[in-house]
Amino acid sequence: MTPSTRPMRFSLPARVLHWLMAPAIFVMLLLGSGLVTTVSIWRPLLLDTHKTLGMLLLLLVLLRLAIRLTRGAPALPSNMPGWQRGLAHLSHWLLYGLMLAMPLIGWAMLSAAGYPLPGIGGWHVPALMAPDVVRYALLRHAHGVLGRVFFWVILVHLCAGLAHALLLRDGVFNSMALRLRR
Amino acid sequence: MVRLRFSTGWPMATSLPPLRALRQALHLPPDAPVLRPALWIGAAALAVLGAYGAAAGWFSPQRLSPRRIINTFNANFGEHPGYRRNHAKGVCVLGYFEGNGSASSLSTAAVFGTTRTPVVGRFAVPGGNPGIADGSVPVRSMALQFSSPGGEQWRMGMNNAALFTVNTPQAFYQQLIATRPDPATGKPDPARVKAFYAAHPESAAALAWGKSHPPSTGLGNGTYYSINAFELIDAHGEKHAVRWAMQPEQPYAALGKPAPTDPDFLSHDLQQQLQQGPLRWHLILTLAAPGDPTNDATRAWPADRPTVDAGTLTLQNSAPQADGPCRDINFDPTILPHGVALSDDPLLAARQGAYSRSFNLRTHEEAAAQTPAARKVNP
Structure with missing residues (x-):
């Protein structure tokens, strides 16, 4: 797609998914960091919600990646310095990668531990692999480390988004804003 | 814009x-x-x-976390890489559970139907020391994992005591600290233990129960209790508060004093018995009446509560835990099938958190022992 034909904004489905997933992912990070540090009576509920919401977010990110790959992204402002462009692309693909990797690692890790998987009633999603605690140990470790990385990347992304909206006012924030009219 | x-x-x-x-x-x-x-x-x-x-928890350093509980087990019992942080010494068992349909009106759980469900289990003695002598503690545990079709599981962690000494995670943590062995004597400081029980009168019932119920001569003739209350959910969505026990078909006989000199007499005896034939237990559900405490594992329910014999557990084989099928199972009692739910007992959440932390640590240690690459990763 050449720059002249690229849209000014992300497609409406992409924008709706962004604003649906953003709070859900933040809640996932709170649930994850909260449940590993508490023995309060809420813990089982936090864990169940974390697993179920994680599976739901996996479906949403697959949909989102499909939309991103077919509908593309708007061009960045032409006067944006090269380092900002590089950083923007890096952080966006890092975010997509983490959005996809976190639920997949979570699913694989529960499978490797032999834990029952989330489901509806008596039906459970299938295991991704046979139980294997050596794999579980590595996946569980990765899930925790990447979760912490995810939080800091999101924090930087939030600051950058607000900087585009409030300081630079260059249309970059507007390209993902939910409002229908420009 | x-x-x-x-x-x-x-x-x-x-x-x-x-x-x-x-x-x-x-x-x-x-x-x-x-x-x-x-x-x-x-x-x-x-x-x-x-x-x-x-x-x-950045702003609440006093928060009781799974990490703090498990670190306290490590401090009390020393580091034993690869082992469970509590109930470290155990033996795997294999068998099945046959429901008889009697509990199907109380719960939609598949295991209660007239069906055979494969079971992997583990008998253990408490404490974080895998080298402890079987006769040195009166408590034994039976842990089970029922695997139903479609990926459903039920995991249980039961003790041979009907009552627990504490009813909150905080008190459990304080008890762990109070009973920490003195490095000089290798035994808990009696004054600290006494002070703990004085400050926790809720422990009295469990201590008295233990005194009047000496442990059985073997693992096969012991009764194992659910410790916590749970909820059964029937086909109409009605909830029934329940505690349960695995009652042996073998008659109970009290363990005499002094205990056998073989430090592994429990697993050796079990192995010998299973060579002669399978061992059986009945899953006895005790149903609460309104007002019976479901959030307090230190208090007994009145003896006249109705019971239901829900089916028979048959154990056929045992295997050492070092490479047996129970080694890699976290017997987390909050893993329940459709038709069984958690009660409001606060100990259950703490068991979930602490067992998970123990499982993460020991599987990490297992991975580190098996793969050189994993050695570099710290938990």
């Missing part, structure tokens, strides 16, 4: 050198608002950071 309006107030502030520098760096016009946007961005970042930090 987003056009957020900011008041043109603060004429002095907008001309401060750092703000001028920021404007230049971002190629903004000299009159572009900078201070307020920067404050908003900072406030938003702080709010997000604060919410995450609050969830992760």
Whole structure:
């Protein structure tokens, strides 16, 4: 797609998914960091919600990646310095990668531990692999480390988004804003 | 274009050198608002950071976490890499459970139907020392994992005591600290133990129960209790508060004193018995009456509560835990099938958290022992 034909904004489905997933992912990070540090009576509920919401977010990110790959992204402002462009692309693909990797690692890790998987009633999603605690140990470790990385990347992304909206006012924030009219 | 309006107030502030520098760096016009946007961005970042930090416990160092509980087990019993942090010494068992349909009106759980469900289990003695002598503690545990078709599981962790000594995770943690062995004597300081029980009168019932119920001669003739209350959920969605026990078909006989000299007499005896034939237990459900405590594992329910024999557990084989099928199972009692739910007992959440931490640590140690690459990763 050449720059002249690229849209000014992300497609409406992409924008709706962004604003649906953003709070859900933040809640996932709170649930994850909260449940590993508490023995309060809420813990089982936090864990169940974390697993179920994680599976739901996996479906949403697959949909989102499909939309991103077919509908593309708007061009960045032409006067944006090269380092900002590089950083923007890096952080966006890092975010997509983490959005996809976190639920997949979570699913694989529960499978490797032999834990029952989330489901509806008596039906459970299938295991991704046979139980294997050596794999579980590595996946569980990765899930925790990447979760912490995810939080800091999101924090930087939030600051950058607000900087585009409030300081630079260059249309970059507007390209993902939910409002229908420009 | 987003056009957020900011008041043109603060004429002095907008001309401060750092703000001028920021404007230049971002190629903004000299009159572009900078201070307020920067404050908003900072406030938003702080709010997000604060919410995450609050969830992760950054501001509550006194919070009782699974890590603190498990670190206390390590401090009490020493480091034993690869082993469970509690109930470290155990033996795997294999068998099946046959429901008889009697409990199907109380719960939709598949295991209660007239069906055979494969079971992997583990008998153990408490404490974090895998080399403990079987006769040195009166408590034994039976842990089971029922695997139903479709990926459903039921995991249980039961003790041979009907009552627990504490009813909150905090008291459990304090009990762990109070019973920490003195490095000089290798035994808990009697004064500290006495002070703990004086401060926790709820322990009296469990201690008295233990005195009047000596442990059985073997694993096969012991009764194992659910410790906590749970809820059975029937086909109409009605909940029934329940405690349960695995009652042996073999007659109970009290273990005499002194205990057998073989430090592994429990697993050796079990192995011998299973060579002669399978061992059986009946799953006896005890149903609460309204008002019976479901959130207090230290209090017994009245003896006249109705019971239901829900089916028979048959154990056929045992295997050493070092490479047996129970080694890699976390017997987390909050893993329940459809038709069984958690009660309001606060110990259950703590068991979930602490067992999970123990499982993560020991599987990590197992991985480190097996793969050189994993040695570099720290938990």
